[in-house]
Amino acid sequence: MRVALAVADRPGPVVRLRGVSKSFGGTHAVDGVDIDLLAGEVHGLIGENGAGKSTLMRILAGCFADYDGSIAIDGAAVRLGSPAQARQHGVALVHQELSLIPELTVAENIALGREPAARLPIFLSHAKTNEQARCVLVECGLALDPTQKVDRLGIAERQLVEIAKGIAGNPRVLILDEPTSSLTVRETGLLFRIIERLRVHGTAVVYISHKLDEVFAVTQTITVLRDGRKVASGPTSGWTEARLVQAMVGRDLGSLFPRSFAALGPVRLAVRNLGRAGAFEDISFSIRAGEILGLYGIIGAGRSEVAHALAGLAPADRGQIELDGTHLRIRSPMQALAAGIAFTPEDRHASGLVPMLSVRENIVLSALPRFSRAGLIDRAAEHAAVRQFLSALMVRAASFRQEVSSLSGGNQQKVVIGRALMPRPRALILDEPTRGIDVVAKAELHGSIDRLAREGLAVLLISSETLEILGMSDRILVMREGRLAGELTRTEASEERLVALAAGAEQ
């Protein structure tokens, strides 16, 4: 049944890229890259944001008709001018951004673009669609109902459906671009088993990720791109994490978690018995000035919901919130900000930024009252403050008049944090502040968060990355199924204990 099986025995690479280049305007996004993708091999492709990984793979997926260089599939030169052509040649790309249609069912999404026909042409067969999807889901080990609408699914489940959709056409080459950005440890394990099964069947897999531990766990070969060029390539066993990072950034990075752990001040933010029906129950904790409190848990454990309650986005229905000893009643983001609690949301595109506004306009959005007299904005004061924030947070932008959507992910995230800080909050809640951003921007953001804590802010850091939580937090709370499952000090905490608490394996 699987075409790929036969390919496994055939010598030579499935895909041979030679001198592949693509420029946008005057800049080379991808510059003369040679790569061979072998059947039955998982090929890791890493590099900073903007290094050209995604562009290179989108060329292979037929997204750009005007690339230079040659692509050969099974030794025959091909020209991949459209996604449909690439798909005919067996190339499937699972996008970084979710591309499912929420109003359709899981099965309809998986079949999208290759719907099985009913007996009469132009009519669709629901039975066949569902049956095919069920096969793919079983093959992937996913216990999902194919007739369920996608908008009922959580973000992690959606990502898994996205991957199932990529596999459904029995691709010869499967490209996974940051497939685990919304997955927890358990679901990542599931994904790795799916990849392993595909690999054994002879599929050539390309794995793009910022998470180096995953790249080491799942790949056989690693290629590093920097500034659009291939800087190094070799078997995974020959790489170390330090050498990878060095190859990616072209220099030594210093510490990824520059945390100074200064002495703590008095209690800033105190939360007692906070609850919201159906979301979380009985949450109590306190954060002191200068303290970073980590909040860990699997997706759906209720961490973001607690953050939303503190930020006023979805107010709690019981419990107390105190800031510097003052009791607060928070019903809206306006009230939270006025009280001194700032929040950066997990999804910067959906709720963090206004894409068509400039960097400057985004960064001052929450603090405009401070920069205006009688409703008129004081441009000079605004410029001065923005300039100061951009340099303090190391935002790299050509001009702060440029649209924020034209910045890289890491710089966008810095702008989101800048916006939260501009009203001078006393407590800061960061929900997944470094998701999907490159390692350099990550280290810089961690440096900024540490500096903010040193300046006396109380920080609640929500992250699904255990290394980040462990590296940055003074204390760590773990949530499970809407409740606190445990609290660990920095010295007690370890990756194993976090995961165990989050999964309910430790009491």
Place this chain on the structure above:
Amino acid sequence: MIRQDDLRARSPSLPLPSAAVLRDYGIYLALLALIAFFSARIPEFRTWDNALLIVLQVSVIGIIAIGMTFTIITAGIDLSVGSLLAVAGIMSGLFAQRPETPLTATLAFTVPILLGLLGGAVNGAIVAFAGVNPLIATLGSLTAYRGFIVWFRVNPIYGLQPYYGVVGQGQVFGLPMPVLILVLLAIAGWVILSFTRFGRYVYAVGGNREAARAAGINVALVTFAVYVISGFCVGVAALVFTSRLMAAQAISGQGFELQAIAAAVIGGASLFGGRGRISNTIVGALIMGVLFNGFVMLDVPQPIQQMFIGVIIVFAVWLDAALRRRRH
């Protein structure tokens, strides 16, 4: 300081300044090209009086389009403007018909504005606080306001007192009053959108509602306010319109909503929100005015004019989208 990959991140915007310039100023070039075309072909077109006539003809739609631009920037729309204009016009006319006293004169000038504000506030409350989709909400009020005014006063109102003509027919420094009002409102709209906190919030709410809310902006209040602004502009437009014609009718203003939307959209405002400028909307209205004026002088039959203006609207929006795509 700036590294290689940062250059890459923003490179798409750098190498094609011509596209960016075209996108931002293309509409001005289009207007100039049209003026040049008609001026070359028709001697009567290129006179000061004709220029004033064009702006005068554009003024009512232009004033409405200023308010429309506010609603469109918030990803909303106000379809009720034509009906609301008829309501405000009739009510103003009822007072302007009476013998002139300080009271009737004051009411004749203020009632249309107050009714505009009220009609806008009703729209705003339905959209912002009840959460009804703006297209549906204002489609409803378009129908309801029209129904009300036809029921209230089906016969036209004539014989308005002479003093009333000052708004529509008066002149200041040789400029027709409607043109002056258009210019003043356009400047006010531009100042509000570009230099005030509220203006910034209008763009933020339209650009990303969720982000605006998370940033602590009172999204409902901003949304409400843009419909009130639109209603205010309609009230002023009703006064200008009635005063210019010295008559009011319950069937006035039909189709004005489409012309105002067309002006904003030709001017590059995005119906998805977040983009739009008052100056460009005015230029959009002028483009339609110049076309209309020029076509009349060239004896182009009215149905052909309509077809042409329809094509222009679609072409302008396509061009805007195409220029935007080239940057990405």
